[in-house]
Amino acid sequence: MRPFDGRRVLLGITGGIASYKSVLLARLLSQAGAEVDVVMTRAAQEFVGAITFEAVTGRRSYSEIFGSGNTLDHIRLARESEVFVVAPATADFLARAAHGHADDLLTACLLANVSPVLLVPAMNDRMWANAQTVRNVSHLRETGITVIEPDEGPLAAGEGAGPGRMPEPEAIFAEIARILEPRGALAGLDVIVTAGATREPVDPVRFISNHSSGRMGVALAEAAYRRGANVTLIAGHLDVEVASWLRVIRSDTTRDMLDAVAESLPHSDVLIMAGAPADFRPRVE
Template structure:
């Protein structure tokens, strides 16, 4: 999957530099074109000659060392890359990039590139958990950087915890998955996907909501587009950059989401309702901030309209997928929902399972369809889970009644 891809590997200083050497070798063996930039500190752990031999390319360490007088090295490298990978990424390098500092070859090149950037941190467990480091990571995430989470284990400093650079084999596998171009099995299909939470206002400053991050719905929208579908994403309030090529419809409340979905329903072949829509809302909304007072406070709640049930009653030839986020009796509740909502597929998960809760980048789900069909999808990234769900949908659309 990475044959011919141009990977710019930026290596900052830390004991994990030796893994970056192995990573260079594996990327090259997989057919990628690899060019390496090393920080001054990185060169104290492993020499540039090692990376030169493994990549079969010049290694860059100094912004002012122009190896080709016809180009400006850091601009040329920034433009050359299909993807930039910083591994290992130290706390110092992460801090530089988050704050726009450009005082060495790596940080200067990073300000000039428009290629996707992946960061693979490696550091002491306490450094990784420091508020400044976490803030810088969040900042880079908001810039669109992608992270290869460090693994847990014995660290060079003697601690045991999270902070080990992910293994080279795993990083290569992640890159292969990223560059994977799926077959356009949904070409010509119109798909509507809902994502995120809803907010039900109490007064101008307070609302009821839930823990949904929208990551699963956004992953579905991105992957459906890659699979060739014409995608509309109806989303509640989230902090995620929308996928390219997707028609975005932003809503806030359950009522707004109901209206947007119902008004569009007839035009779509597939509806995937992954949003965590509020089941209840305050029966009275206050126009001014409620002031606190002594004693308890009681708010009366009323049911919101059930979007999935309404779609199930109205559908003619549409394929309807619902989600079931449960904490117990997963299969029982999923099958009841499948029948009571007249859905064609229910994607169920236990939100209390590690790696499957709200806000995570991973998920563990089970697919339920009519006739007793059940398929378990083990822990994986939400994008990979999304791909499997959509391929299942595509297979179902080939069956009688969904052509």
């Protein structure tokens, strides 16, 4: 049994350079059991082939609004989806969506859709900062659509350094998972998770510690996030990577970890202590 067996995701792809990353997103969703219906704009097909998405999802992909046999695709696809994601969402798509256009299959699906919508913009930093885009994004948010903030970082062909980059597929997957996870499981709860080993310095070079990798705490934090919690991970030293979308407070010693927990605890509903504080510290520091 996979976490999203049989869950329906409509994944819209628009004509941005980041569309290659959406192949990985489609694969993550499919591997988690979701049935992913890919809807591509004409421009998107200039960047990635429909066949690639079909191979990854095991389902046909869609792009044309007119054509015999697919006349009502825009209504059917919208009705069947449980979450409507567009990644990447170009500046042009955001503009058309904000103005209620339905001049291709993807925008028509969006207008006919009633499930939660997640738009993942990706574009040049000047396009993202342009007043027209800012207004379109703000209007879309007012209508209840979730528009994820783009990452900062190198943009296509050395053109600028963000913000405008599409977040990594794993981060988008986590946002989709928050929508697909059983409703209300941990929604709105503030959860603290401790993870990893603390270190007690003996001198400037040596320390007392333990073999904890932090894997369990990080996995618990990510799972709580996917179930809708507001998660704070209080991390000692970790041998595993932490997802960029988790809020992390770093702590070196057991005292640091204790202080961080004591500070966060009054504003929290749940504390999961999966961290491995060192048991001893030198008497003289």
